[in-house]
Amino acid sequence: MLRNASHRPPAGRATSQAARRAVRRAARKAIRRDVRRAVRRRGPRRIACLAALLSLAAACDSADPAARRAEVAGPAGEPIVIGMDEDSSGPGASYGVPAGRTVRDAVRDINRRGGVLGRPLKLVVENDASDPTKTPSVVRKLLGEGAKAVILSTGGGSVLQAKPVLQGARVPAFAPVAISEGAVTPPNADYVFMLGNPISDFTKVYCAAMKQAGYRRLGVMTDLSPTIVALNRILLPKLRACVDVVGVEQAELGSSDVTPQVARLKRHDPDAVFVSSVGGIYEILIQNKLAEQMPGLARYSLASIGNQPGFWKVANPRALDGLAFMGALVPGNPRAEALRGFLTRERGGRFEMTAYDAQAWDSVQLIKTAIERARSLDGNRLKQELEKLRGYRPAFGQSRLTLSFAPGKHIGADGLCGLALVEFGRGNRPGGMQHGYQPQCG
Amino acid sequence: MTDLQIWVSVLEMGCFYGLIALGYLLVLQGAGFFNFALGPYATVAGMTTAWLVAEHEVPLWPAAFLGLAAVVALSVLTELVVVRRVQSRSSGSELPALVAIAAVLFMIEQSAGLAFGHQPLAGQSLLRTAPLEFGGVVVQPYAVLLIGVTVLVFAATALWIRYGRSGRLLRAVGDGEATARLLGLPVARVRLLAFAVSGVVAGVAGLLFAPKAGLQFDSGLGWTLNGFLALVVGGTRTVWGPLAGGLLLGAVQMFVPYYLGSEFVSYVVLGVALVFFAFRPEGIFVWRVRT
Secondary structure, X not given: OOOOHHHOOOOOOOHHHHHHHHHHHHHHHHHHHHHHHHHHHOOHHHHHHHHHHHHHHHHHHOOOOOOOOOOOOOOOOOOEEEEEEEOOOOOOXXXXXXXXXXXXXHHHHHHHXXXXXXXXXXXXXXXXXXXXXXXXXXXXXXXXXXXXXEEEEOOHHHXXXXXXXXXXXXXXXXXXXXXXXXXXXXXXXXOEEEOOOXXXXXXXXXXXXHHHHOOOEEEEEEEOOHHHHHHHHHHHHHHHHHOEEEEEEEEXXXXXXXXXXXXXXXXOOOOEEEEEOOOHHHHHHHHHXXXXXXXXOEEEEOOHHHHOHHHHOOOOOOOOOOOEEEEOEOOXXXXXXXXXXXXXXXXXXXXXXXXXXXXXXXXXXXXXHHHHHHOOOOHHHHXXXXXXXXXXXXXXXXXXXXXXXEOOEOEOEOOHHHOEEEEEEOOOEEEEEOOOOXXXXX | OOOHHHHHHHHHHHHHHHXXXXXXXXXXXXXXXXXXXXXXXXXXXXXXXXXXXXXXXXXXXXXXHHXXXXXXXXXXXXXXXXXXXXHHHOOOOHHHHHHHHHHHHHHHHHHHHHHHOOOOEOOOOOOOOOOEEEOOEEEOHHHHHHHHHHHHHHHHHHHHHHHOHHHHHHHHHHHOHHHHHHOOOOHHHHHHHHHHHHHHHHHHHHHHHHHHHOEOOOHHHHHHHHHXXXXXXXXXXXXXXXXXXXXXHHHHHHHHHHHOOHHHHHHHHHHHXXXXXXXXXXXXOOOOOOO
16 A cells, blocks of 8 residues: 655745746846847847847746746756656647646655655656647657656647657656546557546546436537547547437637537537537637527536636636536545645645646656655666556545556556546636536445 | 528628738738738737736736737838848849748747747637627627727728828829839838738737637638638728628638538638639629720
8 A cells, every 4th residue: 555645745835936036037137138238339230139139038938837848956866857748839738738837846846855766856848739740759859868757748649659659668657637548558558657537437427427417419519639539539439328429510729610510519409518628718619609509508528628727717707607527626635635735835826726737746756656666767667666556545536536556557546536527607617516426436 | 591690600700801801902002012921910919918918917908009019010020121121132023022921920920929828818808798699699799899890990991092191102002113113102101001000900800809719829820821812702902802702701611610511611711712713813802994
């Protein structure tokens, strides 16, 4: 049994962040001062050069939240390199970025507390921009920089492309935000691990909930991102097995209007609509239109929209009211509350924790545990240690949820209670667990 | 074709594409040039406003003004720093300037990603009232503003070009730049004016359309292409042509997915473009001169 005491988020310390911000502010001031002097003394050519420098400085500065590369140093000794493929600029950035930010916080926290085996962790980050064709080269680059374990903070389509590269290099990886079990099913699945429940578990919950509510005719609205297209191959057949899917409408990512698709769904007169989307502004567009054109109709969604607080406020008033999504942050989990407290202290009062944060945090803790137990950085040893982990209590899911791994079981969640159906209330904010069916542990 | 809600969407899309196409027309009349950076201009106006409001809590109207100012500055700089210099060095040849403007398009897109982030931003609605609803048709406040302002912009532009002194100068330069120079007209100033006014129009389009579907740093390329297509369809002989082209394009983009499915939209739009390029390159509206 794995004890979690050592993984609990510590009390707040934000001094190093404040110091870094102060240094950046000072650097920006100095550059602006130089530009002003140049304008007075040196004329236009020098100004152009300084403008270029300023742009470069701005680029470096803006790298803080969505960095191409972040390096976190701490204890003495040769760093242990952890790679992260963080989708920070594609449609999957809506989940890749928050998870990536928590990975950085987790690594920083581990280093503050003495590192792993007395050595600091060093995080190297690359971005696949939600483009699965870029993922293999991104992962190779991370491995080339010495990554001993990789965190795939990107969509399921990209994880599929990372698998053969990781298999060939024998380097273990966690996919904290992936929900497609294709990530951990053969071929080339020996080194990839997932934490939360996969999409097949999602469909069990949706089907049970719709059956209990008496919904028989389901309309589906989906986007065409690579991640969702791959996900739908698993999702839709399973939904068809339990309800009558009366229509499936698609919209390109970047669509400006989904009125025709919603009008087509309306013609089928469904009892409920399911939205399969990467979330973000695209899902808001869909939910706005569904609420406008089919008010009062039951709506279900994947997990994304529930984990994107930044987008709730941009939905039309009450557009999310009644929408049920697959949540993984469940009230009553003490580890989630501890992590919420830690991250709030780190980031300030406006921070709103999501399941992505919890899963990213747990991924880093599991890698740390595996390295400590293996006392080695050999990829095969790390994989074996990960496969021996039992009973880890994560910061996501219901309080009784445990994660266990074994050869052939690379999805951590033991049972359905890593999930909960959560419903949006008035004010476009999650209002709590949906009444009716809820998944149980065991 | 009886679903009125889809017609509302046609009007929204048509007005937006029409405004971008009007921006093309103004630069074409004043400088004899296709400014393919208009889509990114619209993006920058919307993103600047959204970013200032969401990230820096700047009040909405000052933020919108700053967004428009940024776009006008970009548009004027495009003429002064890129188009004018490239054209003067290439003896007025169009191709080098077109290549340069394509580079400007991608530069603005990437810079917007750097400045405002690569995640989509939600557009800010300048009108925050309850949606209008009649007979089951819902019209959002941003749509009311977009449609109303579009009509005003087109009417004002038509009047300006017909009766305004600078508007008549724009037409004179557009009809023949060399002749205008011989006549001593301020060609350089007129070109600059054309770029500035088209920047305002594109900026207004971006600001008003942003609340509908949000903004992403790379939205501009698609908007550029749709605006250009609206111009091709509508024609360049009257100020109202771009609006007609925009509305036709909007109708295709809304009714094709409704009747045939989303997967056919690109094919049909491409087909429409090919038909116009092949059989009616001058667009729908043409001046007929009696002889």
